[in-house]
Amino acid sequence: MTERDVFLPVGAQPTLDALVDQAVAAEELGYDRAWFPESWGRDAVTAIATTAERTDEIGLGTSIVNVYSRSPALLGQTAATLQESTDGRFRLGVGPSGPIVIENWHGMDFGNPLRRMRETIDIVKQVLTGEPVQYDGECFELDGFRLRCDAPEPAPPVDAAALGPKAVELVGRFADGWHAVNYTRDGIEERLEDLARGADLGGRDVDDLRVTLSVGCCALEDEERANDLVAQHIAFYIGGMGTFYRDNLARQGYDDLANEIYDAWQEDERDHAIDLVKSELRDQMGAAGTPEDAREELEQFETIDDVDAVYISFPRGATPEEIHETMTALAP
Template identity: 80%
Template sequence: MTDRDVFLPVGAQPTLEDLVDQAVTAEELGYDRVWFPETWGRDAVTAMATTAERTDEIGIGTSIANIYSRSPALLGQTAATLQEASDGRFRLGVGPSGPIVIENWHGMDFGNPLRRTRETVEIVQQVLSGQTVSYDGEYFSLDGFRLRCDPPEPAPPVDAAGLGPKAVELAGRFADGWHAVNYTRDGLRERLEDLRRGAELGDRDPNDLRVTLAVGCCALADGERARELVAQHTAFYIGGMGTFYRDNLARQGYEEVAHEIHDLWQEGDKDRATTIVREELRDQMGAAGTPAEAREQLQQFLDIDGLDAVNVSFPRGAEPDEIHETMTALAP
């Protein structure tokens, strides 16, 4: 059975207390895991530590912690501490994010994100093993240190996010799972082949990798409002978050649509960009409408072979009561 997770918008909620209350509600509703993103709002670590204290069973993880703002060693230390704080419920998701966040917010050179992701994953895994870390890479060279505290038992899994074929292949080769976002159902199936190829290159069993897909969801009594929120959210990522999501959609057979949405958004015509999302992508991306409509659409993602978890993700414009209504309507 495919797990049903929740992706919480860390920065968009009025208070930290509101955010943690949503995680508590997710546990009460039977969701398997709650994921915390980290961009330029609240930091994910504080939110997860608070959630670990307030919950008992639900899994907790990052989706994603970027690989630039913390050193790999610190990411490993953080993962070890959160595994302890949550009594073994933590899962670390890492990825490069994109130049807009890394260069404009963190002021760092984006460089080669594939190589940096690989090195980060490998170093974090060494840190979590409790052994002395020795690593000589293109970005990081470490030697002579180990965790001063006992390593977590078991060590938390380390997942990698990725969009393009090589990034997904890298996740299959080196990480414990893959985080996918902004995929059509057909596009996801194609990338799953890249994940399997990566696992084979790493002499690993693809069935041991956890594949998590974030799906933009909104289930409201006002179905029209729900559809508009998800369309706006999708258009924002394709049009306003650099070129990575645009290019990812283009690779999935929507090249003309992807570039049109991106160009319109950049020109300031956000309404038209959102309309195109609704007209061209409604049947392939997201689950939105009345509760019955959204549940039916979400089930189409849950039925994808090779997918281990669907991450119910809320549109950035949703109010707290709309998030609660959606979370309740789409609960396992």
């Protein structure tokens, strides 16, 4: 049975306490796991540690922390500590993010993201064994240290976000799960093949990997408002967050549409970009409308073969009240 997770809207909450309240509500509503993003607002580590104190059963994880702003060893320490603070409920989700965030916010060079992600996963997993870490890579060389505290038992899984074929293949070879973001219902199929190929190359069983698919959701009695919010959210990512999401959509058979949305957004013709999403893409990438309609659309994503969990994410423009209404309407 496909699990139903929730991607918490960190940026939409006025306080850390309000954010944690959302996680508490998600547990009460029966969601399997709450994922915490980290971009340029609140850090995910503090939010998860605080949430761990106020929840008992819901799984908690990062989706995602980037592999540039923390060293791999520190990510390993963080994962070990959060596994302890959550009593074994933690999953670490990592990813490269993109040059806009890494270079303009963190002030670091966005160089060789695939290699850096692979080495980060390797090192984190070594750290989590509690054994001395010996690593000689292209990005990192480590020697002579081990965790000063006891290694977590069990070690938390290490998931990774990836978009392109080679990146997804890398996840299949080295990570414990894949976070699929910005995919259409049809377009994820080819990447699932890449994941399986990577698992085979790594001598692993792809069925042991957790595939988590992100779906933008809004369930309101005001059907038009719900559809507008989800379409605006999708258009923002395709048009306003660099070229990665545009290119990812193009690879899924939407080359002309992806470029038209991107160009419209860049030229400040954002209403046109949103209209394009609403007319040609929204139902392939999101679940929106009345509570009944949104539930039916979300269930279509949950029937995709080899997807183990779907997490509902909320539009950037949704108010805290609309987020709560959606979370309640789409509860498992």
